[in-house]
Amino acid sequence: MARFSACRTAAINSKSETGRAAEAQARSHLERNGLRLLAQNWLCRRGELDLVMLDGDTVVFVEVRYRRHNGWGGALESVDARKRERLTLAAQHFLQQESRWSRSPCRFDVVAIGPGQNTELNWLQNAFET
Template sequence: MSERISTQQRGDAAEALARQHLERHGLRLLAQNWRCRLGELDLVMLDADTVVFVEVRYRRYSAWGGAAESVDARKREKLCRAAQHFLQQQSRWAKYPCRFDVIAITADSQAPAQLDWIQNAFDT
């Protein structure tokens, strides 16, 4: 039996790890893998009175660039558009302040996963 794990399974596991971490820090899940024609939001959480759009990035090897650095200008723009659409569709959250966080997870076979939570990672 193969020990290989698909990219989708790794992504799902990374999102589950990120969600657990955020919930341990008091955030509450509003939506997970929320999709629209403009993109996808990995996690939408509520931190007290702030709606938090969380991008989860996983990298097996940091040598090819870190997980956090992979959230480039194009990805940030796509996240902003999807977040605006979310707030239009879920209007009860539109009155709350918002922020964008990144959870960067790096794991290789030699060490346990390293999770870096970057709050307010970028402005819109």
């Protein structure tokens, strides 16, 4: 049993390290494009916001998605309706807690990072617009 737990812990640590690396890559890309970090891995009872950034006067809630393989669908496709709802609720909570940003325009972006040696980064702005 201990052996299974150690293997599972190693897999979880590896996954979280990969997630942190993807978030760092996304953050660096966004900062090179003029966005400024407000918060990273912001947690509340509603969920987590990977990156909260400022683009001019617009608060940008950024979901970072990484997929090691495209077999289960790509990174962009992994942001389904349930995930969008959780992000929206977390963003509302952020704006309630950080009242200085509550009157700013807001948008939701997704940064999708695909598999491979030359990991492709796809930044989709206004990802939740219909």
